[in-house]
Amino acid sequence: MGATISRLADKPNLWPWLLLTPLALYLAVFFAVPLFDVAVMSFTEPSLSFANYERVLTGKLYQQVFMNTFMTAGLVTLSCLLVGYPLAYLMNHVTRRTAMLILLLVTMSFWTSFLVRTYAWMVLLGNNGPVVAFLAAIGVDPAPQLLFTRFSSTLAMVHILAPYMIMNIYTVMQKIDPVLIRSAESLGARGWSLFRHVYLPLTAPGIANGCVLVFVICIGFYVTPVLLGSPREQMVAGLIGTQIEEFLAFGMGSAMAIILLVITLAILAVYHRRFGLDKLWG
Amino acid sequence: MNSYLEIKNITKRFGDFTALHEVSLAVEKGEFVTFLGPSGSGKTTTLMIIAGFEKATSGDVLVQGQSLSGLAPYQRNIGIVFQNYALFPHKTAADNVYFPLQMRGYGRGEGLEKAAEMLDLVGLKGFGDRYPKELSGGQQQRVALARALVFEPSLLLLDEPLGALDKNLREQMQIEIKRIQRRLGVTTVFVTHDQSEAMSMSDRIVVFEQGRIQQAASPLDVYHRPKTRFVAGFVGESNLIPARITDAAAGKADSPVLGNCEVKANGAADGQDVTLLIRPEHIRLSREPVDGRKNARMQVDTIVNYGDNALVMGRVGDLNMRARVLGRDVIILEEGDECCISWLPESVFVIEQ
Amino acid sequence: MNRLMRILGVLVVIFIAAPLVIVVPMSFSDARSLQFPPPGYWLGYYYAFFNDWGWLRPTWNSIIIAAATMVLTMILVVPATFALVRYRFYGKSVADLMMMMPLAVPHIVMAVGYYSFLGDLRLVHTHFGVILAHTCLAVPIAFLVLSANLKGFDRTLERAAQSLGASPVRTFMHVTLPILRPGIMISALFAFIQSFDETVVAIFISGRNAETLPRKMFDSIRQEADPVIAVISTLLFAVVILALVAPAGWKSIRKRLRSKTPPAAILGSQ
Known part of the structure; x- marks a missing residue:
């Protein structure tokens, strides 16, 4: 009691600084400097000006890509919620054993490389895949193009990001005291009203966590949209990649990267002020 | 003639708050002394200062006339039983008891033999290869006691060691601790906020309140001849x-x-x-x-x-x-x-x- | 409400399981391109994977890079986590935030940065360059895992060790480290996986020389969707399942071993 406080108050300690310095230096050199490089390039490539930002912010193509990115991210977030909430609910209302099995499944999905999962969706949605076969069987022939559309990339992203949502909601749901639900029921809350007035508010923190996390990851998502999406409906990350790889337009790529970064950090900053960033991934 | 353990004018301040005011006490060899008081009264702080985990703002602690200030906790040769036992979860009961001997350079064979003897003394013969989590609360308590005694410490400090046990077990452990303490004759300081525990176990009770010693006397004196209103109200x-x-x-x-x-x-x-x-x-x-x-x-x-x-x-x-x-x-x-x-x-x- | 939620829940389970389930039979397929269900089964693509340096080299690169990233990350993160969890000091909240930043920045942004930064250092397309970059990205995850463990560590154990005669160094070696070992190992595992799975930065900086498995898979899926991907996916699956199941298995094995050891063997000399 009072022990830790006294130790801190008594002597200014050098230990934490000594322990922290190697990592701090490392991150300064190999994380902050490259990030700073991006910012510099966005103003200096090919020449010192705001031209890159001007083009990104006023060009029709770029505006469309940003719009597309937000729409997609919003859609993915909403879908993840619609997918994640019922599952988290189910996990809290089945036997322990079943819940553990579902948890194992979700964990496995989470631990599986998203390249693998993207590939699996290519198989599922491909022209020789089961979905098309199923559609043909029920009379939808020829089947619509599924692969390389906004549909396929969105679906795959929902699948890839759903575990984040599920884990977040499941954790808060698990902490809800069953006595609380029973007492709400004894007070006359049933069905929808029980859900609306008791369950939903109690799980709100998990929902907020999951949504912020999914949205933020989604707006910066590169791999899945590039592999599964329509080339005509690129997302920001994909466009940045194209600028760098194909056109060697480092200035434009950097300017877009900085805008993406600012938006991401702005969302996280708002979140940080309300809840604290450490809770987001914890 | 010096007493075995002497606490001399100890004051402890945390910032503006004074936790201990000029606390002095002398304890004789083999004595079982209980620090009794409500939480925040300074009894645990005093114990931690004796153990070396807290530094007194002023004052000194002496054992057999030797000052302990300047000695780190691991140099003091004081056995402590902590409130939650603090058994090492990754070591078996025997290895837990062997640990202080290992730190003192005993070989594994001789050390484990001594550890087994000690476990025997606390009534845990044959439990040496169990891990702490495989032992009941009372058994963990005994292991902690064995570990704190096996290296023949100059002092035994017990920091509310019975708090986590249920009533029956607590009474049993009170008798058990007393028996072992008498048998080994080790000078003991016991901290508790439970007055009946203090009554039944101690040679002497030291009542703390607000960082001061209110009274230090035999259990019967504390009960029948309390020095202050606080002591009268707190004890019985x-x-x-x-x-x-x-x-x-x-x-x-x-x-x-x-x-x-x-x-x-x-x-x-x-x-x-x-x-x-x-x-x-x-x-x-x-x-x-x-x-x-x-x-x-x-x-x-x-x-x-x-x-x-x-x-x-x-x-x-x-x-x-x-x-x-x-x-x-x-x-x-x-x-x-x-x-x-x-x-x-x-x-x-x-x-x- | 309840019923509706349950039905939806079951559908979601199918949605999540389907892509994971489909990959395994695909790896045994004898079709030349993506086709499900496969027309026939053989082990041809396993043979192809294990005989093609075009696949084995990236696999090996990924293992090397992930292992090195893991080591470097732990060397940096373990002391830093002790500092951040155990001490309060001026600027701590900034340091906490700094630790989390690599997780907040989109990988594509870092990819652009590393492309230019490592290019200047002539480290682009080298193992070393990828390791340097991956370590930054692994730091937050390793820190999150380890700090959760360290926060749960009961410091009374250290006091107990000291009261029993252990100096601070010996306390650390005999008590703190052994008890934290599982946490450190999980933290290291997370760092390894973070690097092994990392795709975006690797696509931009690993080049032909240090090509990682995810980069190779990405290129392959983009160009021709080589069915070997299914083989790799299945193998990776197997590793994941092993990692998830192994701890429980190891526990039961150890228990059995221990119960067979007579107490005398432990108490007896040497």
Whole structure:
């Protein structure tokens, strides 16, 4: 009691600084400097000006890509919620054993490389895949193009990001005291009203966590949209990649990267002020 | 002649808050001393200063005349049993007990042999290869005790070690700890906030309050001759009655509620304001006043039955009083009745504030 | 409400399981391109994977890079986590935030940064360059895992060790480290996986020389969707399942071993 406080108050300690310095230096050199490089390039490539930002912010193509990115991210977030909430609910209302099995499944999905999962969706949605076969069987022939559309990339992203949502909601749901639900029921809350007035508010923190996390990851998502999406409906990350790889337009790529970064950090900053960033991934 | 353990004028400040004020105490070799007090009274802080985990702002601790200040905890050779036992979860019971020997350079063979002997002494023969989580609370407690004793420490410190155990086990462990302590003759400081624990185990009780030692005396002295109102109230149940000494030589005091009382003044002077202590078990209940005792009329508010005895709570004037009587004596009474309470003059103890 | 939620829940389970389930049979397929269900089964693509340096080299690169990233990350993160969890000091909240930043920045942004930064250092397309970058990205995850463990560590154990005669160094070696070992190992595992799975930065900086498995898979899926991917996916699956199941298995094995050891063997000399 009072022990830790006294130790801190008594002597200014050098230990934490000594322990922290190697990592701090490392991150300064190999994380902050490259990030700073991006910012510099966005103003200096090919020449010192705001031209890159001007083009990104006023060009029709770029505006469309940003719009597309937000729409997609919003859609993915909403879908993840619609997918994640019922599952988290189910996990809290089945036997322990079943819940553990579902948890194992979700964990496995989470631990599986998203390249693998993207590939699996290519198989599922491909022209020789089961979905098309199923559609043909029920009379939808020829089947619509599924692969390389906004549909396929969105679906795959929902699948890839759903575990984040599920884990977040499941954790808060698990902490809800069953006595609380029973007492709400004894007070006359049933069905929808029980859900609306008791369950939903109690799980709100998990929902907020999951949504912020999914949205933020989604707006910066590169791999899945590039592999599964329509080339005509690129997302920001994909466009940045194209600028760098194909056109060697480092200035434009950097300017877009900085805008993406600012938006991401702005969302996280708002979140940080309300809840604290450490809770987001914890 | 120096005492075995000497605590000299220890003051401890946390920022502006003074946790200990000039605490001094001497403990003899082999003595079992209990620090008793409510939480925040400074008893644990004092223990931690002896152990070396806290540094006193001023003052010194000596064992056999040698100052401990300047010695790190691991150089002090003091055995401690912590509140939650603090057994190493990754070591078996035997390895836990072997640990202090290992730190002192014992070989594994000899060390484990000594550890096994010690486990035997605390009644855990054959439990050496169990991990802490495979042991019950009481067994973990015994391992912790064995570990703190195996290296023949100069002092044994026990920091509320029985708090986590249930009532029956606690009583059993009280007896057990006492037995082992007597057998090894190790000088022991025991910290608790449980007065019955302190009563039953100690050679001497040191009552702490607000960073000061209120009284250091034998259990019976602390109970029957408390030095302050706090001690009287903290140790056991008590009726505390404000009064003034009118004639110290003749043993007379005047209380606003009770009127004139016969007392032993215990050195209080004429005209001094004092508190009279009457333990509830010294009060007798009756319908009519009893000759040869001090009598008062009490309005009975509440009767709590414990079977063998009963607690009767009521008011004399505006003063709350409680009496503890044999179960069968209470049959005559009902809540709301008025009755007579009485006590012998020698049952009154004068506390000089 | 309840019923609706349950039905939806079951559908979601199918949605999540389907892509994971489909990959395994695909790896045994004898079709030349993506086709499900496969027309026939053989082990041809396993043979192809284990005989093609075009696949084995990236696999090996990934293992090397992930292992080195893990080591470097732990060297940096373990002391830093002790500092951040156990001490309060001026600027701590900033340091906490700094630790989490690599997780907040989109990988594509870092990819652009590393492309230019490592290019300047002539480290682009080298193992070393990828390791340097991956370590930054692994730091937050390793820190999150380890700090959760360290926060749960009961410091009374250290006091107990000291009261029993262990100096601070010996306390650390005999008590702190052994008890934290599982946490450190999980933290290291997370760092390894973070690097092994990392795709975006690797696509931009690993080049032909240090090509990692995810980069190779990405290129392959983009160009021709080589069915070997299914083989790799299945193998990776197997590793994941092993990692999830192994701890429980190891526990039961150890228990059995221990119960067979007579107490005398432990108490007896040497």
